[in-house]
Amino acid sequence: MQAVKVFNNNAVSVVMPDGREAILVGNGLGFGRRPGDVIDKSRVSKVYYVQNELQTKFLKMLDNVTPQVMQAAERISLAAEEQGILLSSKSTISLVDHISFALERVEKGTFLPNLVLSETRMLYPKEYAVGQRALELVRQFCGVQLPEDEAGYIALHLVAGAADGALAYDTVKFVKAVKEIICDTYHCTFEEESLETTRLTVHLKFLAARILRHTPWQDAGLESMYTVLLQRDSRNEVCLQRINAYLRQEFDYELDHQEQVYLLIHLTKIVR
Amino acid sequence: MQAVKVFNNNAVSVVMPDGREAILVGNGLGFGRRPGDVIDKSRVSKVYYVQNELQTKFLKMLDNVTPQVMQAAERISLAAEEQGILLSSKSTISLVDHISFALERVEKGTFLPNLVLSETRMLYPKEYAVGQRALELVRQFCGVQLPEDEAGYIALHLVAGAADGALAYDTVKFVKAVKEIICDTYHCTFEEESLETTRLTVHLKFLAARILRHTPWQDAGLESMYTVLLQRDSRNEVCLQRINAYLRQEFDYELDHQEQVYLLIHLTKIVR
Numbered sequence: 001m002q003a004v005k006v007f008n009n010n011a012v013s014v015v016m017p018d019g020r021e022a023i024l025v026g027n028g029l030g031f032g033r034r035p036g037d038v039i040d041k042s043r044v045s046k047v048y049y050v051q052n053e054l055q056t057k058f059l060k061m062l063d064n065v066t067p068q069v070m071q072a073a074e075r076i077s078l079a080a081e082e083q084g085i086l087l088s089s090k091s092t093i094s095l096v097d098h099i100s101f102a103l104e105r106v107e108k109g110t111f112l113p114n115l116v117l118s119e120t121r122m123l124y125p126k127e128y129a130v131g132q133r134a135l136e137l138v139r140q141f142c143g144v145q146l147p148e149d150e151a152g153y154i155a156l157h158l159v160a161g162a163a164d165g166a167l168a169y170d171t172v173k174f175v176k177a178v179k180e181i182i183c184d185t186y187h188c189t190f191e192e193e194s195l196e197t198t199r200l201t202v203h204l205k206f207l208a209a210r211i212l213r214h215t216p217w218q219d220a221g222l223e224s225m226y227t228v229l230l231q232r233d234s235r236n237e238v239c240l241q242r243i244n245a246y247l248r249q250e251f252d253y254e255l256d257h258q259e260q261v262y263l264l265i266h267l268t269k270i271v272r
Numbered sequence: 273m274q275a276v277k278v279f280n281n282n283a284v285s286v287v288m289p290d291g292r293e294a295i296l297v298g299n300g301l302g303f304g305r306r307p308g309d310v311i312d313k314s315r316v317s318k319v320y321y322v323q324n325e326l327q328t329k330f331l332k333m334l335d336n337v338t339p340q341v342m343q344a345a346e347r348i349s350l351a352a353e354e355q356g357i358l359l360s361s362k363s364t365i366s367l368v369d370h371i372s373f374a375l376e377r378v379e380k381g382t383f384l385p386n387l388v389l390s391e392t393r394m395l396y397p398k399e400y401a402v403g404q405r406a407l408e409l410v411r412q413f414c415g416v417q418l419p420e421d422e423a424g425y426i427a428l429h430l431v432a433g434a435a436d437g438a439l440a441y442d443t444v445k446f447v448k449a450v451k452e453i454i455c456d457t458y459h460c461t462f463e464e465e466s467l468e469t470t471r472l473t474v475h476l477k478f479l480a481a482r483i484l485r486h487t488p489w490q491d492a493g494l495e496s497m498y499t500v501l502l503q504r505d506s507r508n509e510v511c512l513q514r515i516n517a518y519l520r521q522e523f524d525y526e527l528d529h530q531e532q533v534y535l536l537i538h539l540t541k542i543v544r
Contacts, residue, residue, distance in 0.1 A: 007279035007280045007282070007283040008279045008280050008283075010279070011279040011280075011283060011295070013297075018332075021318075021320075022320065023283070023295045023297075023320045025285075025295075046293075046322055047322070047323060048293075048294065048295045048320035048321060048322050048323070049320060049321060049323045049328075049331075050318055050319070050320050051319060051320070051321050051323075054334075054337065054339055054342055055331055055334070056321075057342070058330065058331070058334055058365065059321075059327050059330065059331070060290075061364060061365050062326075062327070062330055062365070065326065067326055070326055070329070088373060088376070091369065091373070092333060093330065093333050093334070093365055093366075093369045094365075094366045094369045094370065097363065097365045097366045097369075097433075098366065098432060098433075101360060101363070101432070101433060104360070112431075112432070112434060112440070113440040113441060113443070113444040114431075114440075115391075115395040115396065115431075115440050115443055115444075115477060116388045116391050116392060116395065116428070118469075118470040118473045118474060119387075119388050119391055119470070119474060120388060121465065121470070122467065122470045123387040123388065124387065153428075153431075153432040156388070156425075156428050156432070157432075159384075159386075159425075160370060160373070160384070160425040160428070160429075161369075161370075161373060162384060168384070168385040168386075168387050169385060171385070171387055172385040172387075193393070195394065195478070195481075195482060197390075198390040198391070198393070198394045198478075199478060201390045202390060202391060202474060202478075205387060206467070206470075206471060206474075209467075210467065222537065222540055224500060224504070225497060225500065225501075225537075228496060228497065228500065229497075232496070261537070262537070265494065265497075265533070265534070265537060268494055
């Protein structure tokens with residue numbers, strides 16, 4: 001580093017290798033130096049950085065973040081990477097924020113139930129596994145056992161921090177296609193914000209999760225419902241045939257009677 | 273601020289009002305000053321703060337964060353507050369991180385589908401509303417329209433950043449109680465990680481959402497299923513009576529036949 005200004009024998013302003021302005025302080029490091037002279041790094045005892053308003057705001061927020069939390073967050077990012085979840089460097093900040101908040105909650109004895117925990121576990125298994133590993137790492141570095149609900153929040157952090165969602169595409173594609181078949185067959189439209197549409201959408205996502213992971217059901221307990229539901233509306237059979245045709249073509253899968261029962265139950269709430 | 277060390281006429285080290293060590297630089301601000309003397313603020317042109325390793329790491333990660341994103345995040349925190357969602361100051365960091373990431377995705381043309389979007393909208397309506405307001409604020413400050421999926425992610429950020437989850441407690445209590453009645457009636461246990469249990473849990477949460485918000489169903493399309501399902505297992509009627517008794521007592525609510533059909537359908541997958 002070269003001196004920009006020499007204040008006195010012990011203080012010199014420089015431009016750091018990363019381009020940031022700083023003042024270096026240390027015994028004698030400015031002695032006999034002039035602008036442009038190289039500064040002896042070994043003499044530096046403190047580095048002062050120029051800080052803009054934005055940076056100051058940030059650091060103020062991070063006042064209580066401990067190095068342990070930082071370490072845990074870095075290890076979690078690493079664990080995510082090992083699972084093929086590529087995060088930006090910024091995601092570590094989110095993790096730090098999240099962990100220190102979770103620790104605060106444990107400290108205060110408040111509990112934050114995670115209402116989308118089961119869905120997260122089912123729909124993002126890879127991220128959820130990292131979330132569970134995160135609880136271990138936090139226990140190891142910070143000495144605190146966080147509740148399982150936090151594994152879900154951390155998993156969603158990883159989901160939101162991913163560069164793109166290739167894995168989720170198939171699910172979205174699936175849900176969209178099946179909904180189009182339904183609309184087309186029954187000449188209906190979906191009120192996206194209604195409870196019924198949400199339930200159908202949730203159902204279809206879970207169905208997609210099962211199909212994409214090739215875990216069909218074996219149970220036959222709902223067989224008796226099948227005929228009853230099928231006969232309720234003449235369009236039901238057409239709709240199921242079209243959905244099955246789509247699934248065969250795209251996913252090499254066919255709904256069994258069980259699954260058709262579920263789907264028809266959800267449809268009765270939407271189709272009139 | 274009082275001078276700690278006077279380097280020369282233009283540079284003085286001080287302790288800032290917030291307790292942080294800094295070097296102030298400005299024309300003549302050190303002239304004739306000694307340690308303990310008050311420094312004339314109006315002469316300060318630059319402030320250099322001492323920075324530890326942790327802070328340096330943080331600021332490095334935030335290299336690309338623009339003031340616009342910061343402003344948007346602050347306004348979103350404010351919008352959350354207006355909705356009674358109290359966040360820690362740290363949550364703004366998470367928001368900044370999240371927004372700048374979302375902007376990056378839009379810029380690169382990658383899309384990150386949110387698989388828990390519909391659940392988030394249903395289960396956390398207040399947070400979701402702020403998420404939608406957030407999209408407006410981002411458009412206003414950063415000039416970019418983020419997709420609806422991001423409203424869901426932001427809502428979950430707000431959920432995870434809340435001091436406690438009082439609103440979610442009732443839902444969790446409800447799900448737990450109903451599951452206990454089921455286990456007790458059928459002498460069964462739940463495999464928490466199985467797809468079937470997850471689906472039942474999701475169902476119960478949605479049921480809770482409806483009950484807690486007093487929005488009963490009106491449709492009677494599944495009436496024909498009711499008798500068939502009830503007769504499949506003699507314990508079904510007992511279980512439904514017990515659940516209804518609990519709901520009457522705790523929530524002044526009673527399941528109609530429709531809702532009982534749904535519940536029984538889910539139960540057939542779990543109870544043998």
